[in-house]
Amino acid sequence: MxxxxxxxxxxxxxxxxxxxxxxxxxxxxxxxxxHLLAPPGMVYIPSGTILFKGSLDSSNVGKNVSVSAFFMDETEVTNKQYREFINWVADSIAVTDYLHDEQFFLDQVGENGQKRINWSKVKKHSPLWKSSDPGIQERLAPMLEMKRNKRALNPNLIRYNFSYLKAGLGTKKKDVSENVSVIPAEDMWTKDFPNAQLAFLDANYFTHSSFDYYPVVGVTWRQARAFTDWRGKEMAATILKGSYLSGYQLSLSLPTEAQWQYAASGKLDPRDTITGARMTIDGKEGKKKLAVNFKQGEGTYSQDGATFTMPVKSYMPNSFGIYNMAGNVSEWTLDAYSPSAPMFVNDLNPALLYDANPQDGDFLRRKVVRGGSWKDNGEQLNDDTRNYSVDYEPHSYIGFRCVMSAFELPTDQSKTRK
Structure with missing residues (x-):
């Protein structure tokens, strides 16, 4: 032959x-x-399936949907992390629009023909707006305003510009750029609860170092999305560079509603749900203590150990290694809100995406919020409970966390057989 x-x-x-x-x-x-080795501050979530419901109505049976593997923040984004984002934005504006100092620029120019910032030099002085150098103080004065007798950044000037694929009605999408003011609302504690004495939190919660590791609040959906864009680019340029993930095109985003629910359910251990055995921890003398931060009843907030938010690593993580998916703060997701969304979205990696225009009514600007918060009762803490808020409203009880796509590991089930 x-x-x-x-x-x-x-x-x-x-x-x-x-x-x-x-x-x-x-x-x-x-x-x-x-499990894959996750980037710092994140955990690996393998692919899985959940029952996705539109509401808690017993007649709404929902449907099974599957989500692919992804990385997720083990905690809610903290005040300290979000302040780093603000300082980066402020430093960028200070260098390019006000200082014009050659020491803060690299010799080469970027793709758009503009000078590139030398971040190794900037970070030695960061945050520039807090510099004690009289010359820098004078030139950056237009960026600042007085707030409670202290210098603070002018929120109208500290804006982050980013591009994304804008989702319209149906399958209509287009590339757009958005310019978002990134300073969170600090006075929303008294706005959310006008008859409670929470002015102390207005004045200190976001800015004081004692609250560094508390979840950031007062952030709108658009501000949260801007943070995920920035953090993804920073991670690609620093943490992921040289790692096994460096060859992939990866970006961060808010979790989809389905990703959030799957991660919250901790399906590696079916008992590890808010309705199971992990709502309490063993205390002294055999007494059970609450292990979730929520409102226990009318006028009863303190039995879980706090009357408002708690540090992001309070209590214990679920089976995926994620903290406070129930309680502490509710969390923004990527999805637009519709009561019937689970009925018509895809059954693989479902997401209902719509990026509202400024002239759209609140009905079109609703975004899904999940998890319940420190001010919510127990019914809001179930992993399948859905709620919403409009994308432009900051609140003292809504925070967020980030996700990033991951690839699936081959299992014994998929290995080649002779």
């Missing part, structure tokens, strides 16, 4: 040796680890 390579030679075909290797696919082996 004449071999295939001999026939190739007879008919003048390309040499066998150079092409044959591409047809030799390797055998699939089960991964030794069950």
């Amino acid at each position: 004449i071999g295939f390579c001999a026939l190739s030679s007879i008919f003048g075909l390309a040499a066998c040796k150079s092409n044959s290797a591409i047809y030799k696919a390797p055998s699939v082996k089960a991964a030794r680890a069950s």
Whole structure:
């Protein structure tokens, strides 16, 4: 019998040796680890399935949906993390619009022909707006305003510009750029609760170091989305550079509603849900203590250990390693809100996306909020309870966390067999 390579030679075909290797696919082996190494502050969530409901109405049976593997923040974004974002934005504006100091620029220019900031130099002085240098103070004065007898950034000037694929009605999408003011609302404690004495939190919660590791609040949906864009770019340029993820095109975003629910359910251990055995922890003398930050009843806030928010690593993580998916603060998701969304979204990685225009009514500007908060009763803490807020409203009880796509590990089930 004449071999295939001999026939190739007879008919003048390309040499066998150079092409044959591409047809030799390797055998699939089960991964030794069950989890991928996650970027700092995140955990790996393997793919899985949930029952996705539109409401808690018993007649709404919902449907099963599946989500692919992803990374998720183990905690809510903290005040300290969000302040770093603000300082980066402020430093960028200070260098490019006010200082014009060559020491803060690199020699080469960017793709748009503009000078690139030398961040290694900037970070030695960051945040520039707090500099004690009289010359820098004088030139950056237009960026600042007085607030409670202290210098503070002018929220109208501290804005972050980013681009994204804008989702319209149906399948209509287009690339747009958005310029978002990033300073959170600090007075929403007294606005949300005008008859409570919470002015202390207005004055200190976001700015004082004692609240560094509390969840950031007072952030609108658009501000949260701007943060995820910035953090994704920062991570790609620093943390992921040189890691096993450096060759992938990755970005951060708010979690979809389905991702959030799946991560909250902690399906690695079916008992680890808010309706199961982990709502309490064992205290002294066999007494049970609450392990979720929520409102226990009318006028009863303190039995869980606090009367408002708590540090983001309070209590214990769920089976995925994620803290406070129930209580503490409710969390923005990527999805637009519709009571019937689970009935018509895809059953794989579902998301209902709509980026409202400024002239749209509140009905179109509703975004899904999940998890319940320090001021909510127990019914709001279930992992399938859905709620919403409009995208331009900041509140003292809504925060957020970030997600990033991941690839799935080959399991014993998918390995090649003889």
